[in-house]
Structure formats: structure tokens, C-alpha cells
Amino acid sequence: MILVTRLNGSVFALNPDLVERADCTPDTVITLVDGTKYVIAESVPEFIDSVRHYRASLIAQASNLEAAPPAADLTDDELSRPAGNVLPLHRKDR
Numbered sequence: 001m002i003l004v005t006r007l008n009g010s011v012f013a014l015n016p017d018l019v020e021r022a023d024c025t026p027d028t029v030i031t032l033v034d035g036t037k038y039v040i041a042e043s044v045p046e047f048i049d050s051v052r053h054y055r056a057s058l059i060a061q062a063s064n065l066e067a068a069p070p071a072a073d074l075t076d077d078e079l080s081r082p083a084g085n086v087l088p089l090h091r092k093d094r
Contacts, residue, residue: 002050004030005041014038016051 001013007027014030022044023029030038030047040047 002054004038004047004050007039007041009041016054019051022047 002016003011004014005011018032018034020031020033023031024044028040028042028044028047030040032038042050
């Protein structure tokens with residue numbers, strides 16, 4: 001989520017993944033994929049920069065996640081035990 005400011009000064013969080021377009025008319029109007037429109041105080045370049053920083057931070061956070069150890073490094077006991085709260089799936093016989 002990114003923080004944007006309404007023209008009256010109130011701040012709200014917006015999911016940039018739902019943005020379809022940003023228009024400058026002369027106020028910045030953000031249109032979401034469902035047609036909802038928001039008029040914000042930030043300029044279009046400022047809004048685009050916020051979205052760019054948000055997406056870059058997601059990529060940076062994902063690159064810092066530790067990868068699961070390869071299956072070759074796991075013991076037979078660890079391989080046979082379900083991880084966390086994952087339930088094993090069983091195939092139905094037809």
C-alpha cells in the first residue's frame with residue numbers, strides 16, 4: 001500500500017496494484033480497475049514515483065527472504081513430515 005493525500009489533506013492508503021491510470025486534469029485523478037476514482041494532492045510524477053518505490057521495496061524484501069533448504073539437505077524424517085500447517089492431499093479413487 002502507498003499513502004496518498006486527498007485535496008482536503010486527509011491521508012489514505014491505496015493499493016497500487018489496482019490502479020488502471022493516473023490523469024492530470026489539472027488535479028491528479030487516480031482511476032482503479034473497478035472504475036473508482038480518487039482525486040489526490042500528489043502530482044502524477046510523484047504518484048508514479050511512489051508506486052515505483054513500493055514495487056522496488058517488494059522486490060528487495062523478496063530477495064532478502066531465506067530460501068528453503070534443498071530437498072537433498074533434508075533428512076528422511078524431515079521429508080516425510082508435513083511442513084508447518086500444510087495438510088497432505090490424498091487422491092480420490094474413482
